[in-house]
Amino acid sequence: MRAAALLALLAAAAPAHAASLDGSHLSLPWAVPFVGILLSIAIWPLAGPGFWHHHYGKIAAGWALAFLIPFALMFGMDAAWAGLVHALLAEYIPFILLLVALFTVSGGIYIRGNLRGTPALNTLILMVGGVLASFMGTTGASMLLIRPLIRANDNRKTNAHVVIFFIFIVSNIGGSLTPLGDPPLFLGFLKGVTFFWTAAHIWPDTLFLVVVLLIMFFLLDSFFYRNEGVRREDPTPDDERFGFDGGINFVLLGCVVALVLMSGIWKPGVVFNVYGTEVSLPGLVRDLGMIVVTFVSLAVTPKAVHESNQFGWGPMEEVAKLFAGIFLTIIPVIAMLQAGVDGAFSGVVRAVTNADGTPNPAMYFWATGMLSGFLDNAPTYLVFFNTAGGDAVELMGPLAVTLAAVSAGSVFMGALTYIGNAPNLMVKAIAEDRGVRMPSFFGYMVWSFGILVPLYLLLTWLFFR
Template identity: 60%
Template sequence: MVQPRAACSRKAAAGAFASVALAWPAGAWAAALPDGAALGPHWALPFAGILLSIAVIPLFAPAFWHRHFGKVAALWAIAFLAPFAYAFGAAAAALALAHAFVAEYIPFIVLLTALYTIAGGICVRGNLHGSPRVNTAMLALGTALASIMGTTGAAMLLIRPLLRANDNRRHVVHVFVFFIFLVANVGGSLSPLGDPPLFLGFLNGVGFFWTTRHLALPMLFVTAVLLTVFYALDAYFYKRPGEERAPGLDPSPDSLGIVIEGKRNFGLLALAIALVLMSGLWKPGIVFDVAGAHLALQDVVRDTALAVLTLVSLAITPRTARTGNAFNWAPIEEVAKLFAAIFVTIAPVVMMLKAGERGAFASVLHVVTDTQGRPIDAMYFWATGILSSFLDNAPTYLVFFNLMGGDARVLMDTGASTLVAISAGAVFMGANSYIGNAPNFMVKAIAESRGVRMPSFFGYLGWSGAVLIPVFLLTTWLFF
C-alpha cells in the first residue's frame, strides 16, 4: 500500500500544481504553441534525459532510483518547462502542460490504473504440474488475455500460477523469459487495451479494431513461432534426468483443481472494455476547452466511468484475493510519476516531428524514407523497435506516429502499412530488453522473489538476441 509520506508528497505536488494554475494569467490559456520548425534539437534533451534516466539509473544506482525516481522525473519536466516559458512565454508553456496532461496523460493513466486494479483483484489459486504442454498452454492463454486486460494485467494474473506450477523443476529461467516475450509484450498487440503505445494511438484517433485487423497476422505468426520454440526448449529440459525434485521437496504440491477468487472483476473488466470501445464509436461532437486543451465528452464519460470501476473493484474484491496476488500500488505509482514527465518533455519533440522537412529531425525522416520521400516500412519497424527496446515503447510510438504526420485518418488509409510497422515495432520489440516495457521488470522482480535466478540485463539481451531478433527478421521479410 502507498505509504503516508508518499501520499502527503503527492498531495503537496497536486496543491502546488493547482496554485500555479490558479496564479497563471487569465490570458495564458489563449496562447498558441510555437511552430516546430522554430525549435532546435536541444529542446529534445529533457525528453532524452528522462528516458536515459529510466534506462540507466536503475542499473547502476537501484536504491537511489527506488527512493527518488519521482524527483528525477520532476526535474526533467522542469528542465523543459522553465526554459520553454522563458523562450516562448508562460502562456505557451501553460498550454503545452495542459495539452500533455488533459489530452494524453490523464486518459492514459486512468486506463492503466483501472486495468491494473481490476486484474489485481483476480487471484488464481491452486497448482498445476509444469509440464511442457501445461506451460505452453499457460503462455498461450496469457498471450490471448494480454490484448483484453493489458500486458500488465495478464502478466500479473498468471505469473504466480506459472511460478507455482514450475517450482518443482530445476531449469525454469526460460519459462519466464518467454513469458516476458509473449505475455508482457507480443500478446498486447491486438487492441488499444493491450499495450500503452496502442492506447496512445487510439487517443490520437486510430480506430479501436484497426489494430486487431491489421496486426493479427504478424502477431499470430510471431506468437506461433515463439510458442513452438518454447515447447521444444521446455521439452528438452523436462526430459533431462533429475529435472524434477522429489515430491517431498515440492514447495507447492499439485492440486486437483484451480480456484479463481475475485470473479466479479471479470464483469468490471468487460465494462472497462465497453467504455473504451464506446469512446471510439460514440462521437456526440461536444468538446470542452480545459486550460486551452480540447476534451471531448465521450472521453470525459470514459475516464470518469473507469475511475468509478477502479473504486468499485477495490470495494467488492475480497481482501484475500489481493493478498494472494501481493497487490500493491508501487508499480502504478512509478508509472504515473515517470509518464507524467515523459508526456510533458515529449511535447517539443512532437512539435519538431510535425514540422517534417522544416524541423530539426528532418535527418530522421530521411533514414526511414526513400529518395521519393515514401516511407520504408521495414525501416519504420526496426527504428521504432530498436528505440522501444532501450527507451520505452509508448513515447517511441508517439515519436514515429508524429514523424508520419500524426494524422490518424491518413495513417489508417494510405499510410496503413507504415502504421502497422510502427505499431508492431513498438509492441513486439518492447520485449528485447527489461526496460522496453513496464511489465518486463515486474515479472523479473516477482520471479526473483520466488527464487528464480533471472538473467542479468545483458544476459536477457543474449536471450532476446538469440530468439527474438531472428524471428523479427523473418517477420520483416514476410510482412514489411
C-alpha cells in the first residue's frame, strides 16, 4: 500500500521531460539501498530461508522505498518520477518480459524417457545444454535438461559432481554468447550492445572454458563410473519412450529469438517519448510480442507437460519482485559511477583504470566476476558497464576488450557460488528433491574455486592482459 501510494503521488506530479541526474552531487549513502537489497538476496535465503520465502517481496519494496522517498524529498517529485519511469520502461519491463517468455516456453517442453548416465552421455548432455543456454537462456536450458540428467544418473552412487558441472556449463558459462543467454547480456543489449557483438568477441573464451570443463568432467565421471561397482536399483526404470512433449514450444522459442533480433535490426526511426524516456517502436513490438508468446505457450501446452515439469510461477515471481527493487535502487549508483573520478565511487573507477587513464580489462574481468559470484550478475554488469563509461558505441569500439571483460566476468563467474546466478539455486533444489546429496554452500565453493579460478586466471592471461 505504501508503494502504491508513493507511485500515485509521483504520477500526479509527473513532468513532461525527465531531469538528468548528476552523479557528482551524490554521496555514498545513496548506494545503501542498492547494497542492502543485494546483501539481502545473498544472505537471507541462507540465514533465514523460511522468513525470506514469505517476505522477500516486502524486503525488496522496503529497500526501494528507502531510496525513492528520500530522493523525492531531496530532489523533488519530477526527478523521482523521471528515474522511476526510465527504470521501468527502458530496463525493467523489457528485461522481465523476456525472462517470463523464456521461462514459460522452456517450462512447456518435457523430455520423457530414461537414459543411461554413462560418462559419454552425461558429457553430451552438458555440451548440448551449453549450446542451448545461449538461445533459450541459462534458466530455460537448466530447467529443460536438469530433470532428465538426474533421472539418467539416479541409480549411481556418486552423482553430485554431474550436477555441479551442469551448473558450471549450462547454468552459467554456456549462456555467454547472446542477449538471450544470461540477464546481464540482455541488459547490455538494452543499453545498445548489438545482438551478435558478444558472440563475436568472447566466443574463444567460452569455447576454451567449455571444452576444458567437458574434458575434465569426462575424465572425472569416467573415474567414478569405473569405481562404483554394483549400482543400486534404478528408481526410475524405462517405462516410456524417449521423446519430447510440448514440442510446439520450440517454435515459440524461435519466435522469441526472432523478436529480439528484430528489435536490434529494424530501425524505423519511430520513438515515443514517455516522460523523458525514449521508447522505440521496435522495442515496443518486441515487448508486446513476448507477452503474446507467453500466453500462446500457456494456451497450447498440455496440462500434463506442466505437471511433469512441476511448472509453477514461484521462481519467476521472486525474480520479478527482486529486480523491481534492484532496478530502482541502482539509479543513484549508476549516476555516481558515470561521474567517474568526480563521483563518490572514484576509488572503484581508479581501481579498474591504468595509470594513463585507460581501462584495465583484467581488473574489470575480476571485479565484475567476483561481485557477480557473490551478489547478482545482472546489476553487477550494469555497475561496471557504467564504470567503463556507459557508452555502448565506444565500448563496442575502442574499448571492446573492456566490454568483453565485463561480459565474460559477469556470466562466467556467476558459477562461483549457488547465489551467483538464478538457475544455480533452482538446479540445487531440484537435485536435492530427487535425492542427490549436493554439497553445502561452502562445499560447493571448494569445487568451484578449485576448478574454475585456475581456469579464469589462465583466461585472464590469454585474453585480458
